[in-house]
Amino acid sequence: MADDGTAKGTAGFLLEMGMLKRAKRTGWWIAGVKDPETIAEHSFRVALIASVLAMMEGADAGKAALLGLWHDTQETRVGDIPHISRRYVDASSNEKVTADQVSAAHPAVKAGAQSIVEEYEHGDSLEVICAHDADKLECLIQAIEYREQGCSNVQGWIDSSRNKLKTASAQQLAEAALTMTSVEWQKVYLP
Helix, strand or coil, X not given: CCCHHHHHHHHHHHHHHHHHHXXXXXXXXXXXXXXXXXXXXXXXXXXXXXXXXXXXXXXXHHHHHHHHHHCCCCHHHHCCCCHHHHHCCCCCCHHHHHHHHCCCCCHHHHHHHHHHHHHHXXXXXXXXXXXXXXXXXXXXXXXHHHHHCCCCCCHHHHHHHXXXXXXXXXXXXXXXXXXXXXXXXXXXXXX
């Protein structure tokens, strides 16, 4: 049970995470996307993809989804730094940002959050690999969707994401997605 101080610290963390629903993924602006997805929208699909990849690879789907869900929570503090910007900006580590974010939270939340982020950043389990692949596969799928909407500058995101995939399942899903439209899934259900 939380006392008044840690309850407020934990609630404050949850309120901070609401910023991810409003913060845009800024790398897409470089590609010319006028209204890119939010960090929360990206993280939702990363978590879902991580669970799917884990199922296909025989890993713990819940753990992979959890890792994927937390992978960008630090962006409430440092923003979504595009890869080109990383040449010029020295941001704090995700572990340090997370430690600050949960410093006033319930002790179990503090320990749990730090453990999840530490594992995502430095772990080598199959669940971590699935979560990292999910981040790349989500970017690839999002690029396909933006390309369909008329943004022609996304091929670099597709190629770099595809080249970083490690699991056979992620590679297979990427290849399949590249042969489909974003609404093709409906053909299974519509006469």
